[in-house]
Amino acid sequence: MLDSHWRHLAAIGELRQQRSVAPRACGPTMVIDTGLGAAATDDILEVAGEYIDIWKLSFGTSVFVRPAVLERKLELLKARKVLSCPGGTLFEAAVLQHPCRSFMKHAADIGFDAVEISDGTIDLSAFRRRHAIDCALEAGLIVITEVGKKDPTMQPPIAELARQAQRDLDWGARWVIVEGRESGVGVGIFDACGNVAVGDVETFAGILDGRQDRVIWEAPRKHQQAALIARFGVNVGLGNIAPEGVLALEALRLGLRYETLKPIADALRMSGRCASDQIEAVLIGDAIDGRASLSRSLRTFAAASARSTANGTF
Numbered sequence: 001m002l003d004s005h006w007r008h009l010a011a012i013g014e015l016r017q018q019r020s021v022a023p024r025a026c027g028p029t030m031v032i033d034t035g036l037g038a039a040a041t042d043d044i045l046e047v048a049g050e051y052i053d054i055w056k057l058s059f060g061t062s063v064f065v066r067p068a069v070l071e072r073k074l075e076l077l078k079a080r081k082v083l084s085c086p087g088g089t090l091f092e093a094a095v096l097q098h099p100c101r102s103f104m105k106h107a108a109d110i111g112f113d114a115v116e117i118s119d120g121t122i123d124l125s126a127f128r129r130r131h132a133i134d135c136a137l138e139a140g141l142i143v144i145t146e147v148g149k150k151d152p153t154m155q156p157p158i159a160e161l162a163r164q165a166q167r168d169l170d171w172g173a174r175w176v177i178v179e180g181r182e183s184g185v186g187v188g189i190f191d192a193c194g195n196v197a198v199g200d201v202e203t204f205a206g207i208l209d210g211r212q213d214r215v216i217w218e219a220p221r222k223h224q225q226a227a228l229i230a231r232f233g234v235n236v237g238l239g240n241i242a243p244e245g246v247l248a249l250e251a252l253r254l255g256l257r258y259e260t261l262k263p264i265a266d267a268l269r270m271s272g273r274c275a276s277d278q279i280e281a282v283l284i285g286d287a288i289d290g291r292a293s294l295s296r297s298l299r300t301f302a303a304a305s306a307r308s309t310a311n312g313t314f
Contacts, residue, residue: 015234015253015254015255015264016254018233018234018235019234019235019253019254020235022050022053022081023053023081024053024235025213026213026214026235026237027213027234027235027236027237027253028053028054028175028216028237028238029051029052029053029054029237029238029239029241029246029249029250030053030054030055030056030177030216030237030238030239030240030241031044031052031054031055031056031241031242031243031246032056032058032182032220032239032240032241032242032243033055033056033057033058033061033243034058034059034061034182035061035065036073036243037069037073038069038072038073038076040243041055041073041076041077041243042076044243044244044246045076045077045080045082047247048243048246048247048250049080049082051246051247051249051250052080052082052246053082053083054082054083054084054085054114054144054216054239055077055082055083055084055085056085056086056087056116056239057070057073057084057085057086057087058087058089058182059087059089059090060086060087060089060090060093061087062086062087062090063090070110071110071111074110074111074112075111077113078111078113083113083114083142084111084112084113084114085112085113085114085115085116085144086107086112086115086116087116088116088117088118088120088146088177089118089120089121091103091115091116091117091118091132092118092119092120092121092122092124095122095124095128095132096122100128100131100132100135100136101135101138101139103115103135104132104135104136104138104139104141105139107139107141108139108140108141112141113141113142114141114142114143114144114174115136115141115142115143115144116144116145116146116177117129117132117133117136117143117144117145117146117168117173118145118146118147118177118179119149120146120148120149120150120179121149121150126167129145129168129171130167130171133145133168133171133172133173134171134172137172142174143168143172143173143174144173144174144175144176144177144216145165145168145173145175145176145177146176146177146178146179147161147162147164147165147168147176147177147178147179148161148178148179148180148187148188149179149187150179150181150187151187152185152186152187152192155186155187155188158189158197158200158203158204159203159204159207161178161188161204162203162204162206162207162208163207165178165204165207165208165215166207166208166211169211169214173214174214175214175215175216175237176214176215176216177215177216177217177218177239178204178215178216178217178218179218180217180218180219180220180224180239180240181218181220181240182220182240183220184218184219184220184221184224184240188200188217188218189201189204189217190224194221194223194224195223196223196224196227196228201228201231205231205232212232213235213237214237215237216237216238216239217236217237217238217239218238218239218240219238219239219240220240220241220242222248222252222257222259223259225238225249225252226252226257226259226260229252229253229260230260230263234253234254
């Protein structure tokens with residue numbers, strides 16, 4: 001049950017039933033933190049912690065955070081059961097001149113729960129990629145890999161990325177990120193204007209048939225998030241979400257923004273379950289999970305609305 005003053009809103013009841021809850025095996029939200037302090041992190045967790053699954057200290061930013069502050073942030077995340085993860089670029093910089101095992105052990109000793117293994121900038125052989133996954137698992141870290149290159153002029157075929165994602169999952173990765181960068185332009189499944197390349201999405205999803213719930217699509221822009229929610233549903237994994245945008249994303253997932261509410265409203269109108277001229281509070285039911293409200297006739301809605309008004313509810 002949603003702990004909210006708006007928990008009786010039934011219009012999103014079916015979506016609330018579908019939405020996974022923490023700890024999520026599918027539909028994670030991965031935050032990209034480019035430099036929040038401990039107090040700001042605590043504020044975000046207070047208002048949105050239950051909707052955040054992975055907190056990535058992006059790029060190599062954790063290098064520049066004083067140890068005491070970094071440790072405090074990791075403690076806050078652990079207390080909220082949010083997985084913490086240093087950025088993949090830090091991993092890439094480290095393994096240029098250090099063995100994977102030493103990096104993984106150091107990340108675990110600092111207090112990180114997970115690690116991102118990527119080759120967005122460097123070249124990483126299949127042997128060393130698998131070895132890095134093994135080292136992370138041996139260190140007790142959750143493995144999140146990333147497929148794709150950061151350079152828009154060096155984009156591998158999408159089928160190649162999907163096959164790499166398959167191998168990563170076979171080797172022990174819990175999730176695989178599809179590169180989208182913080183810009184969402186010209187990389188991964190996004191064209192030079194930031195639009196979603198539908199054919200690429202379908203190719204990737206087709207190759208990962210049955211394992212799409214293990215994918216986290218980096219999608220920093222609202223229209224990208226909306227397109228992926230429309231394709232895969234409320235439990236699509238999404239990453240590169242700004243900390244202050246977490247609640248906005250959850251609203252998008254559950255039909256509480258224009259892009260996702262309009263299809264719901266259109267479907268209800270076409271099915272006859274919504275008629276604004278017959279009932280003032282459309283689809284207001286017993287509870288947020290909408291156990292009965294979404295299947296009741298308009299006549300029943302009208303009667304229920306009258307009872308709710310008399311009882312002081314809506």
